[in-house]
Amino acid sequence: MTALSIRSLLLASLALASASTLSAQTGSAASAGTRVARAVDSMVFKAHLEFLADDALEGRAPGTRGGLLAQKYIAAQFERIGLQPAGDSGSYFQRVPIIALTPEPTLAVSTPAPMPLTWKQDYVLWSMRNDSLVNLSGDLVFVGYGIVAPEQQWDDYAGADVKGKIVVTLVNDPGLQDSTIFKGKILTYYGRWTYKIEEARRQGAAGILMIHTTESATYPWKTVLSGWTGPQVRLEAPPSSLLAAGWIQQETAAKVFQAGGKDLAELTAAAARPGFKAVPLGVAVTASVKSAIRRTETANVIGRLPGHGPHAREAVLIGGHYDHFGIGAPVNGDSIYNGAEDNASGTAAVMTAAEAFVRSGVRPDRSLIFIGFAAEESGLIGSQALADHPPVPLRDVATILNLDVMNLYGRTTDVSALGLDQSSLGKVFTAAAAAEGLKVSTNEEALLTGSYFRSDHFSLARVGVPGTSIENGSSYVGRPERWGREQKEKYTAERYHQPSDQMQPWFTYGGVVQQLRVTVRTALAVADAPAQPVWSRSSEFREAGERRVASGK
Numbered sequence: 078m079t080a081l082s083i084r085s086l087l088l089a090s091l092a093l094a095s096a097s098t099l100s101a102q103t104g105s106a107a108s109a110g111t112r113v114a115r116a117v118d119s120m121v122f123k124a125h126l127e128f129l130a131d132d133a134l135e136g137r138a139p140g141t142r143g144g145l146l147a148q149k150y151i152a153a154q155f156e157r158i159g160l161q162p163a164g165d166s167g168s169y170f171q172r173v174p175i176i177a178l179t180p181e182p183t184l185a186v187s188t189p190a191p192m193p194l195t196w197k198q199d200y201v202l203w204s205m206r207n208d209s210l211v212n213l214s215g216d217l218v219f220v221g222y223g224i225v226a227p228e229q230q231w232d233d234y235a236g237a238d239v240k241g242k243i244v245v246t247l248v249n250d251p252g253l254q255d256s257t258i259f260k261g262k263i264l265t266y267y268g269r270w271t272y273k274i275e276e277a278r279r280q281g282a283a284g285i286l287m288i289h290t291t292e293s294a295t296y297p298w299k300t301v302l303s304g305w306t307g308p309q310v311r312l313e314a315p316p317s318s319l320l321a322a323g324w325i326q327q328e329t330a331a332k333v334f335q336a337g338g339k340d341l342a343e344l345t346a347a348a349a350r351p352g353f354k355a356v357p358l359g360v361a362v363t364a365s366v367k368s369a370i371r372r373t374e375t376a377n378v379i380g381r382l383p384g385h386g387p388h389a390r391e392a393v394l395i396g397g398h399y400d401h402f403g404i405g406a407p408v409n410g411d412s413i414y415n416g417a418e419d420n421a422s423g424t425a426a427v428m429t430a431a432e433a434f435v436r437s438g439v440r441p442d443r444s445l446i447f448i449g450f451a452a453e454e455s456g457l458i459g460s461q462a463l464a465d466h467p468p469v470p471l472r473d474v475a476t477i478l479n480l481d482v483m484n485l486y487g488r489t490t491d492v493s494a495l496g497l498d499q500s501s502l503g504k505v506f507t508a509a510a511a512a513e514g515l516k517v518s519t520n521e522e523a524l525l526t527g528s529y530f531r532s533d534h535f536s537l538a539r540v541g542v543p544g545t546s547i548e549n550g551s552s553y554v555g556r557p558e559r560w561g562r563e564q565k566e567k568y569t570a571e572r573y574h575q576p577s578d579q580m581q582p583w584f585t586y587g588g589v590v591q592q593l594r595v596t597v598r599t600a601l602a603v604a605d606a607p608a609q610p611v612w613s614r615s616s617e618f619r620e621a622g623e624r625r626v627a628s629g630k
């Protein structure tokens with residue numbers, strides 16, 4: 078016998094040994110996915126939900142006693158079921174520093190002729206720095222939609238030098254004007270105001286003014302005033318060269334354009350045509366923002382179930398935000414914003430999924446990391462902190478499954494999730510749903526309004542991690558077809574972000590169990606797959622995904 082054949086014999090017997098260990102471990106014919114799915118326990122979910130949604134938790138606002146209680150509870154549960162701490166310095170907690178700046182701005186056109194502008198009437202403006210005073214002045218440059226989209230061969234900043242200048246942008250994306258480009262009426266991330274600010278920062282601009290029009294912003298000026306004149310709450314991160322950001326009223330913008338001899342309507346039309354070039358407006362402005370600053374601190378809660386295969390250093394994230402609005406203005410005598418559905422339910426679901434994996438004994442190849450996200454309601458702050466400082470290097474984060482507002486209405490024949498067309502995760506999710514006998518339905522409205530960009534999975538998508546948020550199906554067992562839609566409308570009108578989002582006597586847990594069974598099957602499939610999910614060719618996150626995988630971090 079040659080050395081080589083002895084070695085291959087040895088390898089063969091090793092393979093046999095590990096195969097038999099595997100079947101001894103399983104002890105049944107059920108697949109690993111089925112075993113984890115069966116371990117999802119509705120009573121575990123219900124107990125967590127009842128605790129987190131209780132008045133004793135005082136609405137779990139960031140930086141409050143109730144928020145702290147929720148953190149400690151989640152960490153205690155992670156410890157009880159045997160997850161490893163995966164937060165800062167060997168703890169379950171990842172620090173999330175928050176800064177809130179309440180702005181008091183000034184803004185005026187300085188050249189060619191002075192033109193004072195009135196705060197709240199003509200514009201709103203807030204600081205992008207962590208300082209109590211910022212001053213800026215510079216030329217205005219109209220950058221159209223302010224988009225750099227390689228997969229659309231679109232670059233509104235091409236050839237423009239905006240360093241130290243103030244860019245003026247439209248909101249939404251060019252698909253609004255021309256349905257044959259971008260994704261037509263489906264809002265891409267490039268259409269969101271958050272994107273406009275990020276791109277302006279990347280380009281080195283000193284300021285950004287976004288033109289508010291009712292047709293493109295989908296919300297009235299009134300909403301701008303309520304959203305951007307009070308405290309601007311965000312993750313306290315190192316500042317960039319971007320000093321301030323704001324909105325400008327359409328009619329005011331038209332006057333400012335006119336001062337430089339430019340026509341806003343004409344330039345708006347030009348901005349939707351491929352090959353658009355940024356236009357210096359021949360107008361300079363001076364501005365200042367005084368800010369009252371308040372700092373608080375909260376924490377993400379992170380626990381790991383280590384992987385057992387060759388990809389153990391990689392991870393699948395399963396998360397949901399535990400924060401809500403705390404104690405606020407009373408409605409019908411109730412001042413506690415319990416956030417039972419939003420998102421005690423998702424937090425309970427994360428802990429229930431973790432316990433299902435532990436109880437099932439199934440240990441996938443990649444690690445599973447369970448997260449209670451902090452401060453989602455203040456603008457995805459906890460998940461952004463996690464994306465900035467991930468528990469494993471970003472290139473090793475295979476996917477994120479987000480749980481935000483679970484189905485407490487009953488069993489369905491279908492299930493849904495956000496952005497399934499964005500990556501190959503869609504296929505994995507569809508297969509997991511099929512294994513549970515569920516169809517996957519698409520939520521058209523979610524596509525049009527950009528729901529994909531509004532919960533914690535999105536903070537990870539932005540840095541290239543494919544992810545989704547699990548949503549309710551629409552066809553409820555034993556209910557008329559319209560019933561699901563009616564429940565959703567009722568939730569939005571009567572409970573969403575109000576003290577009445579609390580425990581209801583009619584909550585029922587068959588639906589959330591279905592969602593969780595699909596979630597754990599999806600997580601397991603990704604965790605055991607030979608390769609990580611990839612973004613679709615048409616996805617606006619593909620480029621970020623490629624950068625993530627190529628990066629050494």
Ligand SMILES: [Zn+2]
Nearest residue numbers: 419420481482
């Ligand atoms: Zn939520």
